[in-house]
Amino acid sequence: MKFIVCVKQVPDTSGVVAVKADGTMDRSRMATITNPDDLNAVEAALALKDQNPEAKVIVVSMGPAPAEGMLRELLAMGCDEAVLVSGREFGGSDTFATSQIIAAAIAHIGLDEDDIIFCGRQAIDGDTAQVGPQIAEKLDLPQVTYAIDLKLEGDKLIVRRQLEDGYMTIETSLPCLVTCIKELNVPRYMTVKGILESFSKPYQVFDYNELKDEPLIELDTIGLKGSPTNVYKSFSPPLKGAGVILDGSPAESVEKLFAALTEKHII
Amino acid sequence: MILSQQHQMMQKLYRQFAETEFTDELLDRLEETEEFDWDIHNKMAKYGFMGVKIPVKYGGQGADSLAYALMIEEFARVSPVLSIYANTSNSLGAGPLLYCGTEEQKQKYVTPVAKGEKILVFALTEPEAGSDAGGTLTTAVQDGDYYVLNGRKTFISGAPFADYAVIYAKTDPTQRGSRGISMFIVDMKLPGVTCGKPEKKMGIVGYPTSDIIMEDVRVHKSELLGPLHKGFSTAMKTLDGGRLGMAAQAVGMAQGCLDESVKYAKERKQFGQPIAKFQAISFMLADMATEIEAARQLVYSTAVRMDAGDPETNKLCAMSKLYAAEMCNRVAYKAVQIHGGYGYIKDYKVERFYRDARIASIYEGTSQVQQMVISGNLLR
Numbered sequence: 001m002k003f004i005v006c007v008k009q010v011p012d013t014s015g016v017v018a019v020k021a022d023g024t025m026d027r028s029r030m031a032t033i034t035n036p037d038d039l040n041a042v043e044a045a046l047a048l049k050d051q052n053p054e055a056k057v058i059v060v061s062m063g064p065a066p067a068e069g070m071l072r073e074l075l076a077m078g079c080d081e082a083v084l085v086s087g088r089e090f091g092g093s094d095t096f097a098t099s100q101i102i103a104a105a106i107a108h109i110g111l112d113e114d115d116i117i118f119c120g121r122q123a124i125d126g127d128t129a130q131v132g133p134q135i136a137e138k139l140d141l142p143q144v145t146y147a148i149d150l151k152l153e154g155d156k157l158i159v160r161r162q163l164e165d166g167y168m169t170i171e172t173s174l175p176c177l178v179t180c181i182k183e184l185n186v187p188r189y190m191t192v193k194g195i196l197e198s199f200s201k202p203y204q205v206f207d208y209n210e211l212k213d214e215p216l217i218e219l220d221t222i223g224l225k226g227s228p229t230n231v232y233k234s235f236s237p238p239l240k241g242a243g244v245i246l247d248g249s250p251a252e253s254v255e256k257l258f259a260a261l262t263e264k265h266i267i
Numbered sequence: 268m269i270l271s272q273q274h275q276m277m278q279k280l281y282r283q284f285a286e287t288e289f290t291d292e293l294l295d296r297l298e299e300t301e302e303f304d305w306d307i308h309n310k311m312a313k314y315g316f317m318g319v320k321i322p323v324k325y326g327g328q329g330a331d332s333l334a335y336a337l338m339i340e341e342f343a344r345v346s347p348v349l350s351i352y353a354n355t356s357n358s359l360g361a362g363p364l365l366y367c368g369t370e371e372q373k374q375k376y377v378t379p380v381a382k383g384e385k386i387l388v389f390a391l392t393e394p395e396a397g398s399d400a401g402g403t404l405t406t407a408v409q410d411g412d413y414y415v416l417n418g419r420k421t422f423i424s425g426a427p428f429a430d431y432a433v434i435y436a437k438t439d440p441t442q443r444g445s446r447g448i449s450m451f452i453v454d455m456k457l458p459g460v461t462c463g464k465p466e467k468k469m470g471i472v473g474y475p476t477s478d479i480i481m482e483d484v485r486v487h488k489s490e491l492l493g494p495l496h497k498g499f500s501t502a503m504k505t506l507d508g509g510r511l512g513m514a515a516q517a518v519g520m521a522q523g524c525l526d527e528s529v530k531y532a533k534e535r536k537q538f539g540q541p542i543a544k545f546q547a548i549s550f551m552l553a554d555m556a557t558e559i560e561a562a563r564q565l566v567y568s569t570a571v572r573m574d575a576g577d578p579e580t581n582k583l584c585a586m587s588k589l590y591a592a593e594m595c596n597r598v599a600y601k602a603v604q605i606h607g608g609y610g611y612i613k614d615y616k617v618e619r620f621y622r623d624a625r626i627a628s629i630y631e632g633t634s635q636v637q638q639m640v641i642s643g644n645l646l647r
Contacts, residue, residue: 189314192338
């Protein structure tokens, strides 16, 4: 039994946001973190492993070499193995190409009948929420998105989904893919012992040569060339001015509001 | 010193944990109730912080002294008192046991202490014997398979809620000074053991400290720790690690003071501009940061040298403790000064830091005792 968790290293949006002249993000100038929703996915896998100690948790990430630091941290939280998918050929991939490559990497690891793939709902840099579902499609697996609760019962996974207007509970067979939301759990911390062990746990890098024989990997479906998405332009939205809070009694406030709206010729 | 990747990860872990878990609400509660908070203790225990420096074999995390110093520093940066929660087990608590305990004693006591399931405290100080252990009046008289202990220990951090205490008692009254003293592991539930009322302290509030009173306490001879009559010289060898930890705590407290001061100096406006624009304030900040960094580097390098078995360890640990503790008090003074009247108000963090800082130059050997240790090493 394996729990494969897909994770992404993203810019820390609480720090400096740097944009290159071509409109893409200058990641080298920004501090990075593990995508928050992905940490919930890691926690979901680790919690399930706590109940099924024979299971193995493998974290998979696509990104440049420095993503190793993030993967070591996830190993220090208790994950068993890490795979970094990294190569020049993969650079510039949009969600279509990325999910193609990650699906190939998962196929390369090998998917068994009782495996579960966990993803975060979406990454805070692109906010697309597409990669998880696309991986499932490319591997032809059942997928359950927006998990707020999950339970393994025999060879079935029972997942409660959080939707905008309610909840939905789904039972699925394995192997399957689940995307996790932050309300699902509180990710654990690393431990000191885990940190010490994290450098002796299995760590692999899958480059283009390693994956090129996987059926999903075609040079025209990966990387910048294989990406249907093109960045036309990126810009910072103009800052909204500070709001005004009207105080006083409701009657006074209405009067002030009326005056303000009239002044702006809204009414 | 450049930290290894692993130590950087640990630093990040400690910082994340402290910033997330040591909430203002928790810190205020500790201050108001003055009581030990089991919830945060249990949470710290769950992540193995009680046994960071204790070998994996005895339930610990198996890390080194630098990992321990980094933890105490980062915890103290947010809460000096909570840094103590994770300290004792790693230093003076398990220290003497790891140093000279039998395998059976280590299994029995160190393992639950490393996991935070049991609390072990260190009891050396007496009303008449603080810096001068020669004045120890607690006695242990052999009676068959038992030793009968009588006496009073004072200012024992953690005593009111401890499961065990390492007690120093005179076993050979014919020997003078610090000789003829032995160490015993005393179960705090044994008949004849009582604790005094928790002291009302200036700082480190929320980690109760009290006397331990022993009246005809019968301790089995298997609980004698280390060689008979030579407990004190053995203890001295384990004090180095404790001093290093307290030096790290002082660095953390000082950093906490600096963090608050930088923030405040940028926010607070006087004469039409932030006070950070005034050289009188910015130079104070510069001096604080420089002294903190000097102390930090001394502590880190001492941690590494101690683990490498450097023969100067005793002197280096005393130097770290002396310099960091005195530095911390200077920094805390300036932090309150920068805050002006607000620094004197309990709503501001530096008020608490200022009171907490005061203990740094007192416990685990006063600054003057550290000077004795350093000069003793120089003038040998």
